[in-house]
């Protein structure tokens with residue numbers, strides 16, 4: 575008995591001497607820096623001070639945003655930080671000024687640049703974009719607006735259970751990053767709200783997006799030049815324009831897009847489903863190694879698209895043969911309905927025909943009727959059931 579108590583005593587001493595790793599973490603509550611979750615007090619400075627403290631810390635650090643509504647102007651969270659383990663834990667809602675003019679010409683509302691090991695967990699970001707959308711709809715002289723959350727030149731980033739509402743421009747941009755994990759994100763903006771892409775990725779490697787939902791006015795996920803090793807799984811899109819690689823070929827010389835997997839996706843009432851697009855310009859670039867596997871299309875205008883004559887509104891397009899080479903693209907296990915007669919559209923470059931295009935088990939109907947396809951400049955195969963039938967010229 576005495577021996578047992580001796581062990582327990584020893585154990586207690588050990589517990590007291592060695593704090594658990596969670597209690598070793600430094601927490602900076604934004605309230606301590608003067609933030610007010612009352613929806614009216616500008617808390618920008620408090621958030622920046624909390625970031626400065628976290629960034630200068632060594633070891634695991636947490637910035638905590640309790641419940642409440644925090645009015646915030648443009649927030650630039652800059653590296654390089656001493657800590658490579660910073661968690662921004664949000665239980666509240668961050669709100670942008672209701673008048674888009676207040677953010678003025680800034681390009682981003684929240685931005686992270688040159689950080690390593692940052693996790694953004696929970697919370698809602700309400701960018702109050704509707705007045706800017708209205709301005710743009712009226713066609714008057716409006717600013718572009720700010721991206722809600724932009725992460726640049728950073729590594730080892732996690733974004734978890736974040737709700738992004740009413741972005742002025744893109745909801746989330748990942749640019750020049752490595753190892754980014756996005757899980758359980760929701761992006762919501764009005765149908766037709768201009769350029770409110772859910773997530774835009776470019777010049778980034780090892781980006782994963784899972785369990786996420788995008789209901790926006792533009793692309794669900796857009797994939798720009800220099801994206802490699804991208805994994806997308808269990809994502810639901812709509813309304814909006816669907817998942818798109820491109821537009822590519824905007825610059826004369828561009829980095830390619832390589833090794834993209836898009837699995838188990840659902841599209842509801844989107845303009846496109848799975849799309850690759852490049853401008854009709856001679857600019858060089860490439861798309862290589864894309865797998866679109868497992869997709870359900872509910873009333874999607876055009877579920878499957880490769881468009882190398884991309885020219886929105888038919889404005890300022892030189893109508894040249896695209897210089898972007900598209901190769902090794904698989905469309906597999908895709909079914910559902912289109913709302914236009916053409917359910918599959920392949921319009922590839924006359925100079926660089928698409929090659930290694932494979933369709934397998936694709937079954938698309940035009941409402942309750944047979945759908946049709948269009949196909950030019952494609953070298954590829956169809957395996958298993960593929961409907962509509964594809965005849966290329």
Ligand SMILES: *[C@@H]1O[C@H](CO)[C@@H](O)[C@H](O)[C@H]1NC(C)=O
Pocket residue numbers: 687726727750
């Ligand atoms: C990220 O790095 C690139 C290349 O060094 C640089 O051109 C760009 O300005 C950086 N982005 C930001 C937001 O600083």
Ligand SMILES: *[C@@H]1O[C@H](CO)[C@@H](O)[C@H](O)[C@H]1NC(C)=O
Pocket residue numbers: 735757758784785
């Ligand atoms: C995402 O899905 C995976 C697999 O179903 C699951 O293990 C994970 O917990 C999910 N994440 C969230 C945030 O729901």
Ligand SMILES: *[C@@H]1O[C@H](CO)[C@@H](O)[C@H](O)[C@H]1NC(C)=O
Pocket residue numbers: 752753779780803
């Ligand atoms: C991307 O992930 C792979 C496999 O996990 C890893 O080997 C590679 O180093 C990563 N690339 C970068 C740039 O971090």
Ligand SMILES: *[C@@H]1O[C@H](CO)[C@@H](O)[C@H](O)[C@H]1NC(C)=O
Pocket residue numbers: 780802803804805833835
């Ligand atoms: C392709 O990307 C995935 C992650 O999306 C990675 O696991 C895999 O190793 C990559 N393949 C190659 C050949 O780089």
Ligand SMILES: *[C@@H]1O[C@H](CO)[C@@H](O)[C@H](O)[C@H]1NC(C)=O
Pocket residue numbers: 837838839840867868869870
């Ligand atoms: C997605 O995965 C789930 C579970 O594995 C499956 O039941 C569902 O049919 C899949 N959906 C699509 C569109 O592939």
